[in-house]
Amino acid sequence: MLVVTAIAVVRMRSLFAMVMLSGVFSLLSALLFVTLDAVDVAFTEAAVGAGISTVLMLGTLALTSRFERPSKHSPLIPLFVVFVAGAALIYGTLDMPNFGAADAPAQTHVAPDYLARSPHEIGVPNVVTGILASYRGYDTLGETAVVFTAGIGVLLLISGLRGRRRRDDEDEATERGPGANVQNAASDAALNTGPKTGGQA
Amino acid sequence: MFDEFTGPFIIGHMNYWLFIILMMTGLYIVVAKGNLVKKIVGLNIFQTSVFMLYISMGKVTGGTAPIFPHDLDIDPDVIYSNPLPHVLILTAIVVGIATTSLGLALIVRINEEYGSIEEERILEIEQAITVAENTAHGDVMGGRG
Numbered sequence: 001m002l003v004v005t006a007i008a009v010v011r012m013r014s015l016f017a018m019v020m021l022s023g024v025f026s027l028l029s030a031l032l033f034v035t036l037d038a039v040d041v042a043f044t045e046a047a048v049g050a051g052i053s054t055v056l057m058l059g060t061l062a063l064t065s066r067f068e069r070p071s072k073h074s075p076l077i078p079l080f081v082v083f084v085a086g087a088a089l090i091y092g093t094l095d096m097p098n099f100g101a102a103d104a105p106a107q108t109h110v111a112p113d114y115l116a117r118s119p120h121e122i123g124v125p126n127v128v129t130g131i132l133a134s135y136r137g138y139d140t141l142g143e144t145a146v147v148f149t150a151g152i153g154v155l156l157l158i159s160g161l162r163g164r165r166r167r168d169d170e171d172e173a174t175e176r177g178p179g180a181n182v183q184n185a186a187s188d189a190a191l192n193t194g195p196k197t198g199g200q201a
Numbered sequence: 202m203f204d205e206f207t208g209p210f211i212i213g214h215m216n217y218w219l220f221i222i223l224m225m226t227g228l229y230i231v232v233a234k235g236n237l238v239k240k241i242v243g244l245n246i247f248q249t250s251v252f253m254l255y256i257s258m259g260k261v262t263g264g265t266a267p268i269f270p271h272d273l274d275i276d277p278d279v280i281y282s283n284p285l286p287h288v289l290i291l292t293a294i295v296v297g298i299a300t301t302s303l304g305l306a307l308i309v310r311i312n313e314e315y316g317s318i319e320e321e322r323i324l325e326i327e328q329a330i331t332v333a334e335n336t337a338h339g340d341v342m343g344g345r346g
Binding site for chain 2: 002003006007009010015018019022025026029032033036037038039040041044045048049052053056057059060061063064065068069071072073075078079081082083085086089090093094096097098099100101102104106107110111114115119125126127128131132136139140143146147149150151153154157158
Protein backbone atom coordinates (compact mmCIF):
# COMPACT_ATOMS: atom_id res chain seq x y z
CA MET A 1 0.00 0.00 0.00
CA LEU A 2 2.88 2.34 0.77
CA VAL A 3 4.39 1.58 -2.62
CA VAL A 4 1.05 2.19 -4.38
CA THR A 5 0.69 5.56 -2.63
CA ALA A 6 4.25 6.54 -3.50
CA ILE A 7 3.75 5.66 -7.18
CA ALA A 8 0.46 7.59 -7.21
CA VAL A 9 2.44 10.60 -5.94
CA VAL A 10 4.80 10.22 -8.91
CA ARG A 11 1.94 10.16 -11.43
CA MET A 12 -0.19 12.89 -9.86
CA ARG A 13 -0.34 16.24 -11.67
CA SER A 14 -2.60 18.04 -9.21
CA LEU A 15 -0.41 19.28 -6.39
CA PHE A 16 -3.33 19.42 -3.95
CA ALA A 17 -4.09 15.72 -4.43
CA MET A 18 -0.39 14.98 -4.17
CA VAL A 19 -0.09 16.71 -0.80
CA MET A 20 -3.10 14.75 0.47
CA LEU A 21 -1.49 11.52 -0.74
CA SER A 22 1.69 12.40 1.12
CA GLY A 23 -0.45 12.74 4.25
CA VAL A 24 -1.89 9.28 3.54
CA PHE A 25 1.65 7.99 3.09
CA SER A 26 2.63 9.34 6.51
CA LEU A 27 -0.39 7.76 8.19
CA LEU A 28 0.33 4.39 6.57
CA SER A 29 3.93 4.58 7.71
CA ALA A 30 2.71 5.42 11.22
CA LEU A 31 0.65 2.20 11.12
CA LEU A 32 3.75 0.31 10.04
CA PHE A 33 5.68 1.81 12.97
CA VAL A 34 3.02 0.55 15.38
CA THR A 35 3.37 -2.98 14.04
CA LEU A 36 7.15 -2.66 14.37
CA ASP A 37 6.74 -1.84 18.12
CA ALA A 38 7.79 1.80 17.73
CA VAL A 39 4.73 3.47 19.22
CA ASP A 40 6.52 6.74 20.10
CA VAL A 41 7.77 7.08 16.55
CA ALA A 42 4.30 6.24 15.24
CA PHE A 43 2.51 9.02 17.05
CA THR A 44 5.22 11.54 16.23
CA GLU A 45 5.00 10.55 12.57
CA ALA A 46 1.19 10.79 12.62
CA ALA A 47 1.27 14.23 14.26
CA VAL A 48 4.24 15.70 12.43
CA GLY A 49 4.26 13.90 9.08
CA ALA A 50 0.53 13.66 8.45
CA GLY A 51 -0.49 16.78 10.38
CA ILE A 52 1.98 19.62 10.37
CA SER A 53 3.81 18.97 7.13
CA THR A 54 0.50 18.61 5.24
CA VAL A 55 -0.64 21.96 6.64
CA LEU A 56 2.69 23.57 5.73
CA MET A 57 2.51 22.23 2.18
CA LEU A 58 -1.08 23.40 1.76
CA GLY A 59 0.03 26.85 2.95
CA THR A 60 2.78 26.84 0.33
CA LEU A 61 0.32 25.77 -2.37
CA ALA A 62 -2.01 28.61 -1.38
CA LEU A 63 0.86 31.03 -1.97
CA THR A 64 2.14 29.43 -5.17
CA SER A 65 0.44 27.33 -7.84
CA ARG A 66 -1.78 24.28 -7.78
CA PHE A 67 -0.78 22.33 -10.85
CA GLU A 68 2.42 20.84 -12.08
CA ARG A 69 3.58 21.50 -15.62
CA PRO A 70 4.67 18.34 -17.43
CA SER A 71 8.42 18.07 -17.70
CA LYS A 72 10.07 18.30 -21.09
CA HIS A 73 13.05 16.20 -20.10
CA SER A 74 13.19 12.50 -20.78
CA PRO A 75 12.84 10.38 -17.62
CA LEU A 76 15.42 7.87 -18.83
CA ILE A 77 18.50 9.27 -17.09
CA PRO A 78 16.79 9.63 -13.67
CA LEU A 79 15.37 6.11 -14.07
CA PHE A 80 18.83 4.78 -14.83
CA VAL A 81 20.31 6.56 -11.80
CA VAL A 82 17.52 5.27 -9.57
CA PHE A 83 17.89 1.68 -10.75
CA VAL A 84 21.67 1.70 -10.30
CA ALA A 85 21.38 3.21 -6.81
CA GLY A 86 18.61 0.74 -5.90
CA ALA A 87 20.61 -2.24 -7.12
CA ALA A 88 23.63 -1.09 -5.11
CA LEU A 89 21.48 -0.73 -1.99
CA ILE A 90 19.89 -4.15 -2.47
CA TYR A 91 23.35 -5.66 -2.90
CA GLY A 92 24.22 -3.97 0.40
CA THR A 93 21.28 -5.62 2.20
CA LEU A 94 22.44 -9.14 1.30
CA ASP A 95 24.78 -9.14 4.31
CA MET A 96 22.10 -7.87 6.66
CA PRO A 97 20.60 -10.12 9.35
CA ASN A 98 17.10 -11.50 8.77
CA PHE A 99 14.16 -9.33 9.80
CA GLY A 100 13.39 -9.72 13.50
CA ALA A 101 16.44 -11.86 14.27
CA ALA A 102 17.17 -11.71 18.00
CA ASP A 103 20.88 -12.46 17.48
CA ALA A 104 21.45 -9.55 15.11
CA PRO A 105 24.39 -7.31 16.05
CA ALA A 106 22.02 -4.40 16.65
CA GLN A 107 20.23 -6.42 19.33
CA THR A 108 23.24 -7.87 21.14
CA HIS A 109 25.57 -4.94 21.92
CA VAL A 110 24.33 -1.93 23.87
CA ALA A 111 20.56 -2.40 23.55
CA PRO A 112 20.19 -5.05 26.32
CA ASP A 113 22.32 -2.85 28.56
CA TYR A 114 19.99 0.11 28.09
CA LEU A 115 16.95 -2.10 28.66
CA ALA A 116 18.46 -3.56 31.85
CA ARG A 117 19.74 -0.33 33.39
CA SER A 118 17.21 2.33 32.50
CA PRO A 119 14.53 1.17 35.03
CA HIS A 120 17.02 1.54 37.89
CA GLU A 121 18.91 4.60 36.68
CA ILE A 122 16.03 6.64 35.26
CA GLY A 123 12.90 5.05 36.69
CA VAL A 124 10.69 5.88 33.69
CA PRO A 125 8.62 2.96 32.37
CA ASN A 126 9.02 4.08 28.75
CA VAL A 127 12.60 3.28 27.77
CA VAL A 128 12.45 5.49 24.68
CA THR A 129 11.55 8.54 26.78
CA GLY A 130 14.28 7.70 29.29
CA ILE A 131 16.98 7.47 26.64
CA LEU A 132 15.73 10.51 24.73
CA ALA A 133 15.56 12.82 27.71
CA SER A 134 18.35 11.48 29.88
CA TYR A 135 21.08 9.43 28.21
CA ARG A 136 20.71 11.36 24.96
CA GLY A 137 19.75 14.67 26.54
CA TYR A 138 22.38 16.65 24.63
CA ASP A 139 21.09 15.21 21.35
CA THR A 140 17.63 16.45 22.19
CA LEU A 141 19.05 19.85 23.10
CA GLY A 142 20.86 19.98 19.76
CA GLU A 143 17.64 19.01 18.02
CA THR A 144 15.89 21.92 19.70
CA ALA A 145 18.66 24.19 18.43
CA VAL A 146 18.09 22.88 14.89
CA VAL A 147 14.35 23.50 15.12
CA PHE A 148 14.99 26.98 16.52
CA THR A 149 17.38 27.80 13.68
CA ALA A 150 14.89 26.53 11.11
CA GLY A 151 12.19 28.66 12.75
CA ILE A 152 14.38 31.77 12.50
CA GLY A 153 15.18 30.92 8.87
CA VAL A 154 11.50 30.54 7.99
CA LEU A 155 10.65 33.80 9.75
CA LEU A 156 13.40 35.66 7.90
CA LEU A 157 12.34 34.24 4.55
CA ILE A 158 8.63 34.82 5.00
CA SER A 159 8.67 38.06 7.02
CA GLY A 160 8.14 41.17 4.95
CA LEU A 161 6.28 39.08 2.40
CA ARG A 162 3.05 40.90 3.15
CA GLY A 163 4.80 44.29 3.04
CA ARG A 164 6.36 43.48 -0.32
CA ARG A 165 3.04 42.24 -1.65
CA ARG A 166 1.33 45.47 -0.58
CA ARG A 167 4.03 47.55 -2.24
CA ASP A 168 3.65 45.53 -5.44
CA ASP A 169 -0.09 46.01 -5.28
CA GLU A 170 0.31 49.75 -4.94
CA ASP A 171 2.80 49.82 -7.78
CA GLU A 172 0.57 47.92 -10.12
CA ALA A 173 -2.52 49.66 -8.77
CA THR A 174 -4.49 46.48 -9.32
CA GLU A 175 -7.44 45.39 -7.23
CA ARG A 176 -6.49 42.01 -5.85
CA GLY A 177 -8.78 42.51 -2.90
CA PRO A 178 -8.10 41.60 0.71
CA GLY A 179 -8.44 37.88 -0.04
CA ALA A 180 -4.81 37.45 -1.03
CA ASN A 181 -3.55 39.09 2.13
CA VAL A 182 -5.80 37.10 4.43
CA GLN A 183 -4.68 33.86 2.80
CA ASN A 184 -1.13 35.03 3.13
CA ALA A 185 -1.48 35.73 6.86
CA ALA A 186 -3.10 32.35 7.46
CA SER A 187 -0.24 30.43 5.88
CA ASP A 188 2.24 32.70 7.62
CA ALA A 189 0.74 31.59 10.90
CA ALA A 190 0.80 27.97 9.80
CA LEU A 191 4.47 28.18 8.84
CA ASN A 192 5.43 29.88 12.06
CA THR A 193 3.67 27.51 14.43
CA GLY A 194 5.06 24.46 12.62
CA PRO A 195 8.59 24.24 13.97
CA LYS A 196 7.56 25.19 17.51
CA THR A 197 4.94 22.45 17.72
CA GLY A 198 7.46 20.05 16.21
CA GLY A 199 9.87 20.79 19.03
CA GLN A 200 7.39 19.65 21.63
CA ALA A 201 6.59 16.42 19.83
CA MET B 202 26.64 -16.45 -3.62
CA PHE B 203 23.23 -17.32 -5.07
CA ASP B 204 22.85 -20.57 -3.14
CA GLU B 205 21.82 -18.57 -0.07
CA PHE B 206 18.65 -17.35 -1.82
CA THR B 207 16.36 -19.66 0.09
CA GLY B 208 12.84 -19.02 1.40
CA PRO B 209 13.74 -17.71 4.88
CA PHE B 210 16.43 -15.48 3.43
CA ILE B 211 14.07 -13.86 0.93
CA ILE B 212 11.28 -13.38 3.49
CA GLY B 213 13.77 -12.06 6.04
CA HIS B 214 15.08 -9.47 3.62
CA MET B 215 11.78 -8.52 1.92
CA ASN B 216 11.32 -5.58 4.33
CA TYR B 217 14.67 -4.03 3.38
CA TRP B 218 13.86 -4.40 -0.32
CA LEU B 219 10.43 -2.84 0.11
CA PHE B 220 11.97 0.18 1.85
CA ILE B 221 14.61 0.46 -0.87
CA ILE B 222 11.86 0.53 -3.53
CA LEU B 223 10.13 3.33 -1.60
CA MET B 224 13.45 5.14 -1.18
CA MET B 225 14.12 4.97 -4.91
CA THR B 226 10.60 6.22 -5.67
CA GLY B 227 11.35 9.27 -3.54
CA LEU B 228 14.74 9.74 -5.20
CA TYR B 229 13.10 9.50 -8.64
CA ILE B 230 10.61 12.24 -7.72
CA VAL B 231 13.43 14.48 -6.48
CA VAL B 232 15.56 13.96 -9.60
CA ALA B 233 13.01 13.74 -12.41
CA LYS B 234 10.21 16.11 -11.45
CA GLY B 235 10.58 19.84 -12.01
CA ASN B 236 8.01 21.11 -9.54
CA LEU B 237 9.65 22.28 -6.33
CA VAL B 238 6.77 21.29 -4.00
CA LYS B 239 6.77 17.84 -5.56
CA LYS B 240 10.50 17.59 -4.95
CA ILE B 241 9.89 18.29 -1.26
CA VAL B 242 7.23 15.56 -1.13
CA GLY B 243 9.70 13.18 -2.79
CA LEU B 244 12.30 14.09 -0.21
CA ASN B 245 9.77 13.33 2.54
CA ILE B 246 9.01 9.92 1.05
CA PHE B 247 12.73 9.18 0.87
CA GLN B 248 13.16 10.29 4.47
CA THR B 249 10.24 8.25 5.79
CA SER B 250 11.49 5.12 4.05
CA VAL B 251 14.89 5.57 5.72
CA PHE B 252 13.04 5.83 9.05
CA MET B 253 11.20 2.59 8.31
CA LEU B 254 14.49 0.88 7.44
CA TYR B 255 15.97 1.84 10.81
CA ILE B 256 12.87 0.96 12.79
CA SER B 257 12.63 -2.44 11.11
CA MET B 258 16.23 -3.17 12.17
CA GLY B 259 15.21 -2.69 15.81
CA LYS B 260 12.33 -5.17 15.68
CA VAL B 261 12.77 -8.48 17.46
CA THR B 262 10.42 -11.34 16.56
CA GLY B 263 7.95 -11.89 19.39
CA GLY B 264 9.04 -8.65 21.00
CA THR B 265 6.83 -5.89 22.27
CA ALA B 266 7.13 -2.11 22.51
CA PRO B 267 9.92 -1.09 24.93
CA ILE B 268 7.60 0.17 27.66
CA PHE B 269 7.82 -1.48 31.08
CA PRO B 270 4.90 -2.07 33.45
CA HIS B 271 4.10 0.99 35.53
CA ASP B 272 5.49 -0.45 38.78
CA LEU B 273 8.75 -1.35 36.94
CA ASP B 274 8.23 -4.99 37.96
CA ILE B 275 9.83 -6.45 34.85
CA ASP B 276 9.06 -9.98 33.77
CA PRO B 277 12.39 -11.40 32.46
CA ASP B 278 10.58 -13.59 29.93
CA VAL B 279 9.13 -10.64 27.99
CA ILE B 280 11.19 -9.66 24.95
CA TYR B 281 11.39 -5.95 24.19
CA SER B 282 12.30 -4.49 20.82
CA ASN B 283 15.41 -2.35 20.54
CA PRO B 284 14.62 1.19 21.79
CA LEU B 285 17.73 2.85 20.35
CA PRO B 286 16.54 3.18 16.70
CA HIS B 287 13.26 4.61 18.03
CA VAL B 288 15.10 7.39 19.86
CA LEU B 289 17.23 8.15 16.82
CA ILE B 290 14.27 8.31 14.46
CA LEU B 291 12.20 10.40 16.88
CA THR B 292 14.91 13.05 16.67
CA ALA B 293 15.18 12.63 12.90
CA ILE B 294 11.43 13.17 12.34
CA VAL B 295 11.51 16.49 14.17
CA VAL B 296 14.63 17.65 12.36
CA GLY B 297 12.97 16.50 9.11
CA ILE B 298 9.95 18.73 9.63
CA ALA B 299 12.30 21.64 10.41
CA THR B 300 14.13 21.20 7.10
CA THR B 301 10.84 20.69 5.24
CA SER B 302 9.43 23.94 6.58
CA LEU B 303 12.63 25.78 5.64
CA GLY B 304 12.45 24.32 2.12
CA LEU B 305 8.82 25.34 1.75
CA ALA B 306 9.64 28.87 2.92
CA LEU B 307 12.37 29.00 0.28
CA ILE B 308 9.83 27.88 -2.34
CA VAL B 309 7.46 30.67 -1.31
CA ARG B 310 10.33 33.14 -1.64
CA ILE B 311 11.36 31.74 -5.06
CA ASN B 312 7.77 31.95 -6.27
CA GLU B 313 7.65 35.57 -5.15
CA GLU B 314 10.81 36.37 -7.10
CA TYR B 315 10.20 34.40 -10.29
CA GLY B 316 6.45 33.89 -10.31
CA SER B 317 6.85 30.15 -10.81
CA ILE B 318 7.79 27.01 -8.89
CA GLU B 319 8.78 25.00 -11.98
CA GLU B 320 12.51 24.39 -12.28
CA GLU B 321 12.53 24.72 -16.09
CA ARG B 322 10.66 28.01 -16.07
CA ILE B 323 13.04 29.42 -13.42
CA LEU B 324 16.04 28.40 -15.55
CA GLU B 325 14.49 30.09 -18.62
CA ILE B 326 13.99 33.32 -16.65
CA GLU B 327 17.56 33.14 -15.32
CA GLN B 328 18.89 32.67 -18.84
CA ALA B 329 16.82 35.60 -20.15
CA ILE B 330 18.18 37.82 -17.36
CA THR B 331 21.77 36.82 -18.18
CA VAL B 332 21.28 37.48 -21.90
CA ALA B 333 19.68 40.86 -21.16
CA GLU B 334 22.57 41.82 -18.88
CA ASN B 335 25.12 40.76 -21.45
CA THR B 336 23.46 42.83 -24.17
CA ALA B 337 23.14 45.83 -21.86
CA HIS B 338 26.67 45.80 -20.44
CA GLY B 339 28.42 43.83 -23.15
CA ASP B 340 30.50 46.70 -24.50
CA VAL B 341 31.73 47.78 -21.09
CA MET B 342 32.50 44.26 -19.96
CA GLY B 343 34.48 43.26 -23.02
CA GLY B 344 32.21 43.18 -26.02
CA ARG B 345 30.18 40.03 -25.50
CA GLY B 346 27.00 41.78 -26.63
